[in-house]
Amino acid sequence: EAGVAQSPRYKIIEKRQSVAFWCNPISGHATLYWYQQILGQGPKLLIQFQNNGVVDDSQLPKDRFSAERLKGVDSTLKIQPAKLEDSAVYLCASSRPLVNTEAFFGQGTRLTVV
Amino acid sequence: GNSVTQMEGPVTLSEEAFLTINCTYTATGYPSLFWYVQYPGEGLQLLLKATKADDKGSNKGFEATYRKETTSFHLEKGSVQVSDSAVYFCALIPSGGSYIPTFGRGTSLIVHP
Numbered sequence: 208e209a210g211v212a213q214s215p216r217y218k219i220i221e222k223r224q225s226v227a228f229w230c231n232p233i234s235g236h237a238t239l240y241w242y243q244q245i246l247g248q249g250p251k252l253l254i255q256f257q258n259n260g261v262v263d264d265s266q267l268p269k270d271r272f273s274a275e276r277l278k279g280v281d282s283t284l285k286i287q288p289a290k291l292e293d294s295a296v297y298l299c300a301s302s303r304p305l306v307n308t309e310a311f312f313g314q315g316t317r318l319t320v321v
Numbered sequence: 322g323n324s325v326t327q328m329e330g331p332v333t334l335s336e337e338a339f340l341t342i343n344c345t346y347t348a349t350g351y352p353s354l355f356w357y358v359q360y361p362g363e364g365l366q367l368l369l370k371a372t373k374a375d376d377k378g379s380n381k382g383f384e385a386t387y388r389k390e391t392t393s394f395h396l397e398k399g400s401v402q403v404s405d406s407a408v409y410f411c412a413l414i415p416s417g418g419s420y421i422p423t424f425g426r427g428t429s430l431i432v433h434p
Binding site: 211240242247248249250251252255262263298300308309310311312313314315 | 325355357362363364365366367370410414421422423424425426427
């Protein structure tokens with residue numbers, strides 16, 4: 208089966224600009240996650256969707272970050288305006304809607320804010 | 322809240338050496354436990370998992386045993402290869418609530434020929 212697709216792979220922007228990332232999960236996976244991975248750290252969950260509803264967004268900086276998952280399939284994550292500390296890899300993952308089910312990750316988008 | 326603690330890296334080994342990467346967790350109930358591997362420039366890939374106490378997950382020569390009494394899930398491999406060089410992440414999914422995954426900081430493994 209096709210894996211989780213993300214684009215773009217790399218993005219360089221200036222601080223205060225806006226940026227958007229796109230994710231297409233594995234077909235049939237109802238659960239979708241966005242993670243932020245800062246260099247040298249583990250992934251930090253930003254938001255979790257179940258179909259097109261939000262399960263958890265407690266660690267999403269809502270003053271600048273937003274995410275949506277229209278029709279319960281593709282998802283976009285947006286940052287506006289970006290700060291230097293947003294430089295990180297943004298990982299999208301998906302899983303089947305079952306307990307104890309592992310997540311499948313995309314290759315990520317490496318964002319550099321200068 | 323839930324948390325995962327991994328040993329600091331990098332771990333540097335010679336080829337064919339024995340590997341242990343320690344992982345301990347804090348969670349209520351009986352979480353599911355996972356090891357993921359991240360090769361340079363790639364996303365995370367599931368390496369192995371265990372869903373209940375005393376379960377042993379294994380894959381590609383790696384194994385880890387779910388120890389409820391010590392809240393641990395240490396990763397081991399009897400003979401590492403250069404191709405095992407990567408960052409390894411321990412993770413848990415709690416058994417209740419919203420099933421939100423929690424990851425450790427990752428442990429970098431460098432294997433020399």
